[in-house]
Amino acid sequence: MTTTEDSSADRLVLEAVGVSLSGPRVSSSDAAKDDAQIDARIAVAFSGGVDSCVLLDAAVRVAGASRVIALHVHHGLSVNADAWLAHCEAFARERGVAFDARRVEVSREAGASIEANARDARYRALDAMCEAHGVRTMWLAQHADDQAETVLLQLLRGAGLAGLAAMAPAYSPAGAMAVRVRPLLHLLRAQLEQYANARGLHWIDDESNADTRYARNALRHEVTPALAVHFPGFRDALARTAAHAASAQRLLDELAQLDLNAMARDEGRALSHDALLALDDDRALNLLRYWMRGLGLVAASSARLNDALRQLREVGAAHEGHRLRIDHAGQALRSYRGLVYWEAGDSRDPADETALVAREAGELRWQGEPVWRLPQWRGSFVFAMVEGGANAADRGGLDTIPLTVLKRARLAVRSRSGGERMRVNPSHDAPGRTLKNLFQERGIPAWKRDVPLLYVGDELLFVPLLGVNRAALPETVDAAEARIRIDWREDLTIA
Incomplete structure (x- = not known):
């Protein structure tokens, strides 16, 4: 028999889910995303714990199973992870809900927070699944106890306002397709457990939640119970602080x-x-x-x-x-x-004015192609015929290259490795200079210097933003020979 207390929890959960379904206000600078929560389909981040089980069950009751998809992330951090995956899939299937899961690798590097790394990996996987299914609204199951713990943790860390703001009811992360919504943020964990028990739900208990070596678990098991005795309304007070x-x-x-x-x-x-x-x-x-x-x-x-x-x-x-x-x-x-x-890069990296990022090299036996597309560099080399022969070699300040130079060996594109030199002075007696010095001399910002270097055979031929390496050109010029101008064009970025 359902008690009055259970009925109250049932009503509160369904009301909270109904409010989110009708479209909460999203904190976003992109006005186009403000209506994303109205999209027909809803993803529920589903770990299988009591909180997400309640959220998924209530979402189905309010929105209908056809509008809901459950998304699970398998971290592999527990020996029970495979069993949790099976449980989550079965829970979703019982309710007629579509289900998807992704496995992720969590970095365990020394000095890094496993909690933080797991969280980052989880959200990346969830965002990827939302994009794969074309879902623009994702519900998360955090509740009022989670919010209070987050505010306390941020206070203890000496965080600023951004940290104390804790978790927003709804927000749109930069670069993510789906708006993240927290329908249960104003409900207590105890209310969710009352709902789950009344509905006869079965959920997962993650053994790591009892490990008080983790700061959040220490607060949950040792600090907040004491606060609840002496300051019964502390959760509401901390929620107001966050707001x-x-x-x-x-x-x-x-x-x-x-x-x-x-x-x-x-x-x-x-x-x-x-x-x-x-x-x-x-x-x-x-x-x-x-x-x-x-x-x-x-x-x-x-x-x-x-x-x-x-x-x-x-x-x-x-x-x-x-x-x-x-x-x-x-x-x-x-x-x-x-x-x-x-x-x-930092001071342990090569002493150059730019970060040297190794990219996949490419080669081309050039046969007159007007464009050489380089996806790994997000741009293209463009080859254009210049009319007028040798007299046009420097017309309008444009460097040009004899056609035979481009065809004498395979073209290759390589990353900067440091120490490359080229000659920009037309005089054959002029010395070569390092790319670093030339970039500095021309005032080219460091972030623009990660460019593909174009080689003919093993000889540097062309550098975007700097031009042709004249040391690669023949000393004598055939006035009748066709000449080519090379440009580097970055892909158009669409915001």
């Missing part, structure tokens, strides 16, 4: 976006050094955090950002000789020629 923090963070983000609009260079990948230093410290630090988040970089600690800003002020935009470099999480903050920017 206030989220509101304040939105205002800071709006201010940062105004500042970014005023000083962004090269499509937001760089900032004006002078404009950044014109801001007071609080405003400049707010901009740096927002900028890094927009670039997809790992958040830096307050101490690291304060030190970076201090060094930027000490160096000043005019002191080019210093060429500031501050390492952070595999990236380097650079100040050079009036710009502040991030580049991949």
Whole structure:
């Protein structure tokens, strides 16, 4: 027999799911995604624990089985992972719900958080499955206890407003197809368990949830029970704190976006050094955090950002000789020629002005093709005939190459490895110079220097942004010979 308490939990869960189904407000700068939650199909991130079992069961009751798909991620971290996968599939099938699962590898590198790595892998897999099934709304089963634990963890870590804002009821991650919605965020774990018991649901108990070596588990088993005794309303209070923090963070983000609009260079990948230093410290630090988040970089600690800003002020935009470099999480903050920017790599990498990224090499026996497409470089070499023979060799400042040079050996494209040299001076006695020095001389930002080098045989022939290596050309010119101009064209990026 269903008790009054059970009936209350049933009603609360179904109401919460119904509200989400009708379309919660999404925190997103992309207005086009605001209606994504109204899409006909809903994905439920389904681990098989009590929370996600309740969410899936309620979603079927409110929306109907045909509108729901259950998505499971197999981490392989537990010896029971295969059994959990089987349980989840059976649970979904019993309710007539479509089911999909992905297996992921979780990094166990020393010093890395297994929890964080597993979470990142899980969301990548869930997003991939949503995209594969064309689903634009994904429901997550976090609840009020999870929210309270998250706020406490962020407080103990000394997090800023963005951390204290904790989990949003609905949000649209950058680059993800599906909006993430948390229908149960205002319900207690105890209410979900009441619903599950009343419905006779069977769920998985992950043995790792009892391991208090993990910070969240320690809070759950040892701290929050004591808080519940002395401060019964602590969950509601922490939820209000998260909401206030989220509101304040939105205002800071709006201010940062105004500042970014005023000083962004090269499509937001760089900032004006002078404009950044014109801001007071609080405003400049707010901009740096927002900028890094927009670039997809790992958040830096307050101490690291304060030190970076201090060094930027000490160096000043005019002191080019210093060429500031501050390492952070595999990236380097650079100040050079009036710009502040991030580049991949740190001080352990080769001492070059760019991160040297190895890409797949390619070869071509050129037979007059007008375009050589290089997907691994996201661009193409374009070969165009230049009329006028030798007299057109440098017309309009365009480097051209005799046709016989292109056909004397196979063309090859390679990554920069450091130390490559070329001659840009027409004089045969002029010395070759390193690509690094030529890039610097022409003021080409570091992030633009990861370009494919075009070789004919083993001889460097052409470098995008720098032009033809004149050392590869013959000393004598046949005025009647056809000549070719080479351009490098990057793929069009569609936002």
